[in-house]
Amino acid sequence: MTELIKLTAAELAGKIQAREVSAVEVAQAHLDRIAEVDDHIHAFLHVDTEGALDAARAVDADVAAGKAPKSPLAGVPLALKDVLTTKGIPTTVGSKTLENWIPPYDATVTRKLREAGVVVLGKTNMDEFAMGSSTENSAFGPTHNPWDHARIPGGSGGGSSASIAAFEAAIAIGTDTGGSIRQPGAVTGTVGVKPTYGGVSRYGLVAFSSSLDQAGPCARTVLDAALLHEVIAGYDPMDSTSIDAPVPPVVAAARQGLTGDLKGVRVGVVKEFAGDGYQPGVLRSFEAAVEQLRALGAEVVEVSCPNFTYALPAYYLIAPSECSSNLARFDAMRYGLRVSDDGAHSAEEVMSLTREKGFGPEVKRRIMLGTYALSSGYYDAYYGSAQKVRTLITRDFEAAYEKVDVLVSPTTPTTAFKIGERVDDPMAMYLADLCTIPSNLAGNAAMSVPSGLSHEDGLPVGLQIMAPAMADERLYRVGAAYEVARDAANGGSLVHQAPELGKA
């Protein structure tokens, strides 16, 4: 195994610009790694070998010509979640419905990555339409956690988190509707950030729940996440919910954080996210992380956000409602799967039979749940009430941020669970998003950063940091300061403690 794959994105980009290594060599090292281990991990649904090497050659040509790099991540290999469209490259969203779909356009995130000289290696596995917390809802089989192949890598972006934890890619893109970047980050020992809603364009992001969906960076270090954040963020006229304001200075904040000083930073511990249902090892790791923040000079107080306990039920009404509407577009007429088009069945029958065949159980459950919550007679009690809870959660955040700069909690109540353990129990699966959902409902920014291993099972735990909308830089300052202190105390970055993967 070449050590190139163990480097951070920032280190790789530096070496490429310094001509110590070519972008093609870096891309090839990662492609070789994918060929070596992905049969065990199954992080990728599609590997674009030629496209990746072409992009790498273009970076090398710039370096040879003495041109300034297109971005601080030029030549860095990235894994792209299969929910963002890629022109000419399959985009399946983990669903049979779009199994053979080749998009005719690039998502804005994809376009920005290409323009930045980032090398897109391929598309990563995910729960179908991003609905799930384990990647088990993928129509193409689950992804395995590099720490323990019998366990889930989180979801819905388990392919993205696993790809970087398995050193198949230096960085990755995820999307987070209820925790799908942060929870996979937590259970794989990697960093994941959900930017402020509207901070990253949703153009070309196959919609699940439009008022919650947000793309963001996955990385092995906080600085790498910040570098990727700045590449993909920014106003986009193609997304009517895009925020027309400068991108928060996340890279500068990460560099400031790396100095290891949090004096004057006020940190609030969310009182409601502890107790029953939380694995003792997760709580112990979280408490140690809070102590570490205090040691770095932060002022730590307990904060109560009483309505956060209603976030999970509100989410499982709002997200399914929006999904039932969004997924109506899969009608078997203009693109995607069509079955039973035999002349005997009408368009409506073909539509119903196609949707039955193309969607998996979780997608069907959510479509029906959303249809129910939006029905006349039930609307006020379910969807209407959930929207009110959304207001209450936003108010809890506002009150908290009057007293503190950031809030912290465990990212998810447990470490990675076993594949198969929760598939027949939707409510148990939903609990994985307990702590991450409030930031989606309020639209603010949140990060998961590795906080060590749980003492009872030796699996990674994540510390969640939450910041007000468009104050994403606070996550990076606190996250980077914590990361550097944790790594110093533990002899290095957590992800490097993952077991070596065998050859396929």
Added chain:
Amino acid sequence: MPNISRDEVAHLAKLARLAVTEEELDVFAGQLDQILDSVAKVSEVAGENVPPTSHAVPLTNVFREDAVRQGLTQQQALAGAPASEEGRFRVPRILGEEQ
């Protein structure tokens, strides 16, 4: 009494254009009932004086210049179609036998 009956689930599936099987109906009815049990608690705190939030970012109409710009070509638009004919989407008949 359950929140939702098997017949109601069958009705929802019909509304959502999902040709679910009998076995699925049995499973989904139980699961949706359990999920509704858990999510119904939102009404506990949703008082009359609490305004609803539909979006975290306040939404306003977004306008752009009414200028011609490159869209998909006919070929690109049809490239993903399950069936096309004479440069158009070909769809199954829209009327049933009895109509």
